[in-house]
Amino acid sequence: MCNPFIHFIWINILYHVSCNNQLVRPGFTRANSSSVAFNGYPSKTVDGNNRQNHYTFCMFTAAGHREAWLRIDLRKIYNIHSVKFWYINDSRLPGYDTRRIQGFSIRLSNKTQTDRQDICYQDDGKTTLPPIIEQQCKGVAQFVWIYTNKTFSDVAFLGICEVQVYGCSYQDSDGNCIPCDQCKNDCNIHGECDGMGCKSEHFLPPFCKACRKGFYGRNCSRLCGHCAENLGCDQVNGSCSAGRCESGWSYALGDKCNKVCNKGFYGKGCLEKCGHCDNDQCHHINGSCSGLCKSGYQGYKCDRTCNPDWYGRECKEKCGYCRHESPCHPVTGSCSGLCEPGYSGDKCAFSEQLANQREMIKLMRDLLSYKRRKVELKENGTSPTDLK
Numbered sequence: 001m002c003n004p005f006i007h008f009i010w011i012n013i014l015y016h017v018s019c020n021n022q023l024v025r026p027g028f029t030r031a032n033s034s035s036v037a038f039n040g041y042p043s044k045t046v047d048g049n050n051r052q053n054h055y056t057f058c059m060f061t062a063a064g065h066r067e068a069w070l071r072i073d074l075r076k077i078y079n080i081h082s083v084k085f086w087y088i089n090d091s092r093l094p095g096y097d098t099r100r101i102q103g104f105s106i107r108l109s110n111k112t113q114t115d116r117q118d119i120c121y122q123d124d125g126k127t128t129l130p131p132i133i134e135q136q137c138k139g140v141a142q143f144v145w146i147y148t149n150k151t152f153s154d155v156a157f158l159g160i161c162e163v164q165v166y167g168c169s170y171q172d173s174d175g176n177c178i179p180c181d182q183c184k185n186d187c188n189i190h191g192e193c194d195g196m197g198c199k200s201e202h203f204l205p206p207f208c209k210a211c212r213k214g215f216y217g218r219n220c221s222r223l224c225g226h227c228a229e230n231l232g233c234d235q236v237n238g239s240c241s242a243g244r245c246e247s248g249w250s251y252a253l254g255d256k257c258n259k260v261c262n263k264g265f266y267g268k269g270c271l272e273k274c275g276h277c278d279n280d281q282c283h284h285i286n287g288s289c290s291g292l293c294k295s296g297y298q299g300y301k302c303d304r305t306c307n308p309d310w311y312g313r314e315c316k317e318k319c320g321y322c323r324h325e326s327p328c329h330p331v332t333g334s335c336s337g338l339c340e341p342g343y344s345g346d347k348c349a350f351s352e353q354l355a356n357q358r359e360m361i362k363l364m365r366d367l368l369s370y371k372r373r374k375v376e377l378k379e380n381g382t383s384p385t386d387l388k
Contacts, residue, residue, distance in 0.1 A: 020081045020166040020177055023074050030073040035062035042070055050162035052089045052131060058161035067149040068156040072163055077142045079189055080108055080167040084134035085146060088159035098129035100157045103150040108141035118145065125150065140189055182208035211235045225249065225257035244269070248285030260284040275303035296331035305330040320348035
């Protein structure tokens with residue numbers, strides 16, 4: 001809860017307003033006192049009940065002591081701004097009950113003892129005090145003390161019904177409270193989140209203000225693109241801080257490097273042109289082809305022509321007899337010039353001599369087949385004239 005601080009004097013003049021949290025939590029905050037009387041246990045001052053018209057609602061110290069104190073344990077260190085407490089007011093007479101604590105002090109400490117150097121507010125002992133007292137009391141502390149050693153009828157005495165302490169875990173240099181919204185639970189006086197860590201796992205502990213490397217956006221929940229040199233991206237809009245992308249990712253001004261290179265390009269800045277992949281698309285980072293190369297090309301990038309004397313798909317076709325052993329076209333297999341003697345055609349693969357030899361071989365095979373058939377028919381008692 002965020003409440004304004006109000007500095008009270010008896011006529012309730014507004015002195016200062018500053019938004020701070022109420023740090024006393026019933027059931028969690030602890031309280032101790034120098035002594036106890038009338039069953040007035042100190043826990044009554046942190047139970048959330050500020051009724052002050054009957055002694056059963058309040059803590060009391062015992063008679064016979066030269067000092068009396070109430071110590072509030074906030075159970076962690078805070079930036080304290082002000083302290084407010086309700087004093088017993090069963091007489092309902094202005095200043096009658098509070099005359100016993102004129103000259104009291106409020107003290108802040110980080111230990112369970114106190115001395116004068118812990119004083120953050122000292123009453124002058126001359127002013128008539130109201131039943132509800134609030135004073136500015138700035139410091140960094142876990143324990144808040146209301147202390148008196150002024151005697152009334154030779155007895156130092158406290159009768160306090162409720163205490164509230166205003167402040168926050170973390171504040172800026174001007175004393176303004178800064179919420180620990182980025183923390184899963186709470187933060188310390190330096191703004192570091194406690195052991196429960198950041199509200200989102202994508203925040204960077206312990207301050208949980210910045211995103212972890214590689215994340216941006218609301219609650220650091222969005223992944224950065226592929227920014228160059230692993231430098232991360234703008235934590236608000238995700239644009240790459242380096243102004244360029246990793247190899248294989250395209251970049252435009254303010255881009256997030258989350259788009260691969262356009263079809264047909266790859267590599268750093270998407271400036272490298274893909275090889276002759278069958279589907280016209282290579283891997284956007286290393287340029288490799290996922291399938292076969294187009295006819296006439298080889299290599300994992302399909303960027304090398306076939307070796308001499310070879311052409312076609314996967315470079316598996318043998319070139320013809322180009323004149324002077326010149327290479328054939330890697331795609332079509334055609335010769336750029338003349339053929340070797342005895343060969344013809346655009347690929348220099350046709351040989352008239354070879355064709356005649358092949359025809360002669362075919363005729364010989366047919367004649368041999370005829371003779372074999374004739375013998376088989378004769379052995380079977382069939383007239384050779386049946387052989388056609």
